[in-house]
Amino acid sequence: MQDDALASPLALHSRPPSRTRADWLIPAALIALGAIPTLAGIGRLAGLARGVATMEGHARFAADPLPAVLHIVGATTFCVIGALQFSPGLRRNRPRWHRRAGWVLASSGIVAALSGMWMAIVYPAAAVDGPLLRGMRLFVGAAMVAFIFLGVLALRRRDFHAHGRWLTRSYALGIAAGTQALVLIPQALLLDRSETEHGYALSMGAGWIVNVVVAELALRRRRQRAPLETTSLMRAVVHDRYGGPEVLRIEHVPRPKPAAGQVLVFVQAASVNARDYRLLRANPFLVRLYNGLFRPRRSMLGADVAGIVVEIGAGITRLAIGDEIFGEALFADRQGTFAEYVCIREQAIAEKPQSISFIEAAAVPLAGITALQAVRDRAKVRPGQSVLVQGAGGGVGMFLVQIAKAYGAHVTAVCGPGSVELVRSLGADRVLDYTRDDLLFIDQRYDAIFGVNGFRPLGYYRERLMPTGTYVMVGGTNRQLFEALLFGKARFAAGERKIEVLTIDESLRAKDLEEIRGLLVDGRLRVVVDRAFSLEAAAEAFRYAEGGHVRGKVVLTVGEVEACSLALAC
Ligand SMILES: NC(=O)c1ccc[n+]([C@@H]2O[C@H](COP(=O)([O-])OP(=O)(O)OC[C@H]3O[C@@H](n4cnc5c(N)ncnc54)[C@H](OP(=O)(O)O)[C@@H]3O)[C@@H](O)[C@H]2O)c1
Known part of the structure; x- marks a missing residue:
């Protein structure tokens, strides 16, 4: 059960004034004393x-x-x-x-x-x-x-x-x-x-x-x-109309209560995904069919989260208050992680590895699960196979490269000139700079190709597949998406080539998070955070992420712990 007040625009009017008399009166009185x-x-x-x-x-x-x-x-x-x-x-x-x-x-x-x-x-x-x-x-x-x-x-x-x-x-x-x-x-x-x-x-x-x-x-x-x-009350990033980052603002909204099967998480960090800015802009238009035709029914954004469990709902067996976790708020729950608190289902949570910070942990869930399901379930990558990751420098790409390596593949990664060294350090066997190199390898054929953002026409990828290869469309333009859904099968039919349009299988989330946690713990998965922004700078974070040239992930820091632990470590 979700707290409907959270999604209600009425809740947005409970904002206390951003500057009060106490802001200057208390310090002034103490300094005078x-x-x-x-x-x-x-x-x-x-x-x-x-x-x-x-x-x-x-x-x-x-x-x-x-x-x-x-x-x-x-x-x-x-x-x-x-x-x-x-x-x-x-x-x-x-x-x-x-x-x-x-x-x-x-x-x-x-x-x-x-x-x-x-x-x-x-x-x-x-x-x-x-x-x-x-x-x-x-x-x-x-x-x-x-x-x-x-x-x-x-x-x-x-x-x-x-x-x-x-x-x-x-x-x-x-x-x-x-x-x-x-x-x-x-x-x-x-x-x-x-x-x-x-x-x-x-x-x-x-x-x-x-x-x-x-x-x-x-x-x-x-x-x-x-x-x-x-x-x-809690601080949250909200929007009550569709648009660009400028429609985002911080409000005080009711703090949610965990329903049965949920825990309340004190958010320390939350990462920005393409999903967030697509929901914000209602792009593709289909977003309006399930999130409100004219105005967003759900005013809060954010899926990925890392934080501390502070309250548990009925029926929780695996988690306790004080646990440090990372996970994902599901769209169906109408919760957003760009807030101080969020309620999350137990099965969408895993224990945060001690070896990584909250900021790093928040960068993992959605991009990590996407990459894992793309490699393991859609392309079914096996040891020794050759794979191509197009868009390897971004959030999903960095996980695709590393997970494909963990599954034993020979990885060719394509990214921009600024990400070449980073992608190489993630373990890619060959790194191509899309501004000059990738067309040089025109004859190369792959068992699996992952197109993070489309970037090239479907035919380009089909030509580079082995006769039994699979193209996994992780993302792409709206036009490419419809083309793939409507004509993809027919266009890839030659030989046994396949095209898979990736949609996340929600039922695997708990298992996937555990597998990813294992990879993080044994050091086979590294998290790259390009930039961290404060909750107040959410609009700036969105602008940066939407720019399309992020190296790794963009993260919002929310709670005090992360910053405090950084300060204590200094
Ligand atoms: N299907 C699903 O369930 C699912 C789930 C999550 C995400 N996604 C999708 O996955 C996509 C990627 O998300 P993301 O978070 O990884 O995006 P991102 O962080 O913006 O990464 C995109 C990367 O591509 C690189 N790039 C730009 N132009 C390129 C080109 N021509 N060739 C190769 N690389 C290029 C960019 O950096 P450089 O140019 O600097 O290298 C950037 O690092 C999004 O479309 C999202 O919708 C899908």
Whole structure:
């Protein structure tokens, strides 16, 4: 059962505004809160650089400036970058910035915390500093470091909510210098700086406590609102009319619920196939017969996916929450993988090999299954046979070359000049550049020919087949497709030559994915990803893929894990 709301254009109007007041108000308020200690720190740095006493206690720092300098630089960076991380719009619209800034934030936070502890130990106590305050400083510094580490650990185990919570807590401690200034300045003005050691320590402590309490209240509020913000809606690429990539846009749509036999997948990456831009453009026109005459009934695109199982429907036996998978959303389910979540049938999923990334895994399902069925079931390639792959540099082509090799064939691959080296590295025995070479081999005959996009007239392929050879039409122009379906048999009848117009046999999907997984695991199948785009850049990805000269596959990255795991690996 599918969630009809997903396909409904009405669902598209639930989009929250792309920019809200919170996007600038929260960072602005936090930067303002940190302004006093930041300016004081900058003044102190300037004083240290010029050897001028700018503040009380200058002599303590001037004798050994390193911890003070590290602390000021670390704390200032932490306060400013951290404030920007709280902007919902920045997090949502610039995920790459959020991730990169996150690493700067964590590093600067650790520097600020450790240097603060260092200062508490090495510098002689100021007039109102006592052992209580020193102990508090050491405790807060250690807590800040611990919170940052817990945040990074949560990121590694992909618990993004816990990640946000721990970093919020560490930020609350880090920016307490601002709150402390707000507590201490009125006190100093009103009480004429006559406070005792304990009084000063309590005022400082109040700054930390206020920040921690405010942070916990904000986190609680966020948790209470979570069902609306993080459970029921998700980002997705949608289109409510047929056309080019310009009709694609990002919307917030209802997050689907897995029906019996389905799992909900947290999408990490999804690849673009010719099927997607054909559905988008309703090309061939026949698309309109099953997807809506005037408007697309199904507003979401995307078949291939790699991600993490986050919820399971009734009757699921093979998969569990947390499994890393790759697979294909079936058209019949009216689901699209260019979204944060997608429901997929268990039989259209296989476990993602550990050896490949989510981005690579997402490039595999449709193109891999197409190539496998073309080689194994349509051409029935046997060891020692000679095959020709026309269009070897693209998504399906790269799998055709490698799977034909895995089935023992001698492979001749035809591709453009830019893909020659790549295709050779995939194991092709002979690589021909279609801009100059392929007509040179006019006399060569093949047991099987795979025409990825037609490229040449059917007669060209028929002439190059052995008397018992098979031409597998994987793709082609609309005209070629009708010609092949209507007259193909007759035109290839000489000898025992055959023409096969490839349509995927859905019943084999589970078995095929397992076979492909085996080839990936033992290294006989390599995945080539030409370019990866963010979900927001889906239109650009479509334009690039439609250009027709992709080397390997084009992939959209969706979830955080892939990018985070890349960042962690760096
Ligand atoms: N029947 C099915 O069930 C099924 C399933 C999936 C896909 N398909 C079809 O398979 C086709 C290919 O998909 P794809 O994802 O591999 O497309 P693609 O990624 O766009 O690949 C096409 C490749 O062909 C190369 N090329 C362009 N002109 C050529 C020429 N004259 N001779 C040889 N190579 C040429 C291109 O690059 P260079 O020019 O740089 O070499 C490109 O690498 C599509 O038509 C799709 O509809 C069919």
